[in-house]
Amino acid sequence: MAIFKREDNKYYNMSQQFIDGMLINCPFCGTKDPHWLVAHQLRFLTNESLFSCEKCSAIIRINDADISGEACNKYTARGFFKLMERKKLKVIYVKIDDIGNVCKKYDLINTEIDIKILYDIVNNNKTI
Numbered sequence: 001m002a003i004f005k006r007e008d009n010k011y012y013n014m015s016q017q018f019i020d021g022m023l024i025n026c027p028f029c030g031t032k033d034p035h036w037l038v039a040h041q042l043r044f045l046t047n048e049s050l051f052s053c054e055k056c057s058a059i060i061r062i063n064d065a066d067i068s069g070e071a072c073n074k075y076t077a078r079g080f081f082k083l084m085e086r087k088k089l090k091v092i093y094v095k096i097d098d099i100g101n102v103c104k105k106y107d108l109i110n111t112e113i114d115i116k117i118l119y120d121i122v123n124n125n126k127t128i
Ligand SMILES: [Zn+2]
Pocket: 026, 027, 028, 029, 030, 031, 034, 053, 054, 055, 056, 057, 058, 100
């Protein structure tokens, strides 16, 4: 089980800054203060960041190379695998691990979507 915590005070907090800036509200429960918690996992030889909304406990997962932008380059390992999986290099893919305890769209669990979809939902003050 991943251990979630805020990474406000760490020198290396790319993931925390990314999620706080990208999803200012929670797309699952709609809170304006998701206070995203972060965890890290090694998965299929790449690092992933997991983000959990503190209010509803929804969990999403993003490859660190997508967050850093490194995966936009087809010459990186993640870029190569994205192409092999017929994914778009410039898209940041979000895997939905858990929809939390407010959202009822159970069919979203274990799906993968473009973060732009979540970004647009959040910026229109809607939920998924
Ligand atoms: Zn939430």
